[in-house]
Amino acid sequence: MKTIIYYYTGTGNSLWTARLFAKQIKNAKVFSMIDLKFEAELKKADAVGLVFPVHMWGVPNLALHFIKKLEKHTDKYYFAAAVNAGQVSRTLIQLKNAMQALELKLFAGFDIVLPSNYIPWGGPGPEDERQMLFKAAEDKIKKATSLLLKKETMPVDKGPLWQRIIFTALYKLTYNMIPKMDKDFWIDNKCNSCGTCEKICPVKNITLTAGKPVWHHRCEQCLACIQWCPQESIQLGEKTPQYERYHHPDIKIKEMLRL
Ligand SMILES: Cc1cc2nc3c(=O)[nH]c(=O)nc-3n(C[C@H](O)[C@H](O)[C@H](O)COP(=O)(O)O)c2cc1C
Ligand code: SF4
Ligand code: SF4
Helix, strand or coil, rough: EEEEEECCCCCHHHHHHHHHHHHHHCCCHHHEECCCCCHHHHHHEEEEEEEEECCCCCHHHHHEEEEEHCCCCCCCEEEEEEEEECCCCCCCHCCCCCCCCCCCCCCEEEECCCCCHHHHHHCCHHHHHHHHHHHHHHHHHHHHHHHCCCCCCCCCCCCCHHHHHHHHHHHHHHHHHHHHHHHHHEEEECCCCCCCCHHCCCCCCEEEEEEEEEECCCCCCCHHHHHHHCCCCEEECCCCCHCCCCCCCCHHHHCCCCC
């Protein structure tokens, strides 16, 4: 099976997940959803994976836009992994429906739980719990791959009913507000004008003015800027100065920079 896996990531969890799928599948190629040079590879593939984080209990805007670039009417085997911190809610059902509207079929969708990067609600949790999540995710990806290799069709993973009802309503309420949520970022006096935030933003939402970051209100809330700032100078709201930063331990900053 010729497989191509597209990922979108803020803090590396989805890149790590995409690579693990690729390793298990063997010979699968991994590309970023923000890399537009993918069409030739896509044509050759007979299976396509989509790996992305769950944001606000749903599919992030960037991934929703990405699927519109995929070929229509294909018989390709599409699968997805929604990488999250324990509340996948209705994300994979939403993706399946959005793909169906584009005449694409999602054959399988997996809920992969990894440490949280949503820093306004606290840090990523104790180290031993993080290690348990990595191990459980690895086991799940191995099992999922054995189904993918047989091109099985199966219902996508979903959260409990209460989650799907309450959080889907919240997703709909917050979705349009996301681009402007960057107004709550601020920097403390540790910023040394290194420019990492400008280079890491997947949507070029940050520029340095007089050596300091300015956010331009087309934010995806991936939180890469706050989580990867080498000085831990970027803050979001009042509590983040006291919270631990997080990125996946196997992903290095140079793999994340887009400029
Ligand atoms: C804006 C935002 C919203 C999030 N919403 C959810 C959510 O609804 N459910 C959940 O389980 N995790 C949520 N998370 C946590 C991430 O999905 C999770 O940490 C994921 O592994 C991050 O993947 P990445 O490192 O590839 O960006 C959210 C994270 C961010 C930044
Ligand atoms: S990454 Fe941090 S230290 Fe570097 S310019 Fe941005 S805010 Fe300043
Ligand atoms: S500004 Fe920060 S949170 Fe928003 S998209 Fe860019 S890196 Fe992600």
